[in-house]
Amino acid sequence: MLLVPKLAFDLLSDAEEAYKEFGKFSDETLQVLYDVFNNTFSKAVEFLETGEALQYETAKGTRRLLKVSDKHELYMLFPDINFCYCPVFKHQVLKQQKLITCKHVLVAKLAKIQNIIRSEVVTDSQLVDLLNETIEYVRN
Ligand SMILES: [Zn+2]
Numbered sequence: 001m002l003l004v005p006k007l008a009f010d011l012l013s014d015a016e017e018a019y020k021e022f023g024k025f026s027d028e029t030l031q032v033l034y035d036v037f038n039n040t041f042s043k044a045v046e047f048l049e050t051g052e053a054l055q056y057e058t059a060k061g062t063r064r065l066l067k068v069s070d071k072h073e074l075y076m077l078f079p080d081i082n083f084c085y086c087p088v089f090k091h092q093v094l095k096q097q098k099l100i101t102c103k104h105v106l107v108a109k110l111a112k113i114q115n116i117i118r119s120e121v122v123t124d125s126q127l128v129d130l131l132n133e134t135i136e137y138v139r140n
Pocket of ligand 1: 075084085086087088089102103104105
């Protein structure tokens with residue numbers, strides 16, 4: 001049975017606290033994350049080896065969007081919302097409820113925890129454009 005997603009994300013918050021304190025993931029934390037997210041976690045770690053997470057935020061930091069990408073894929077995500085429009089999320093998370101989340105959501109979380117997320121300040125209208133492009137993409 002799947003852990004309640006909320007609980008799983010609470011564990012990520014704990015991992016974040018531990019990371020801040022020790023500057024790395026302990027073996028224990030890595031084990032917990034792997035136990036909770038299974039292969040999604042391994043895939044996210046793998047993705048981060050060649051891919052990256054970028055945070056777009058408006059000057060006041062009131063609105064943010066996250067871009068998770070590598071050479072092959074690009075997904076825009078909302079901070080702190082467990083949603084992605086990739087096929088894995090659609091089928092294995094939403095339809096079959098086999099997974100808690102997809103690797104992209106986890107990549108964004110892990111990048112943030114490890115502070116390897118790049119940040120780019122955009123204007124409100126640029127953010128709206130990015131949002132529209134994303135919506136366009138999801139619709140098609
Ligand atoms: Zn995804």
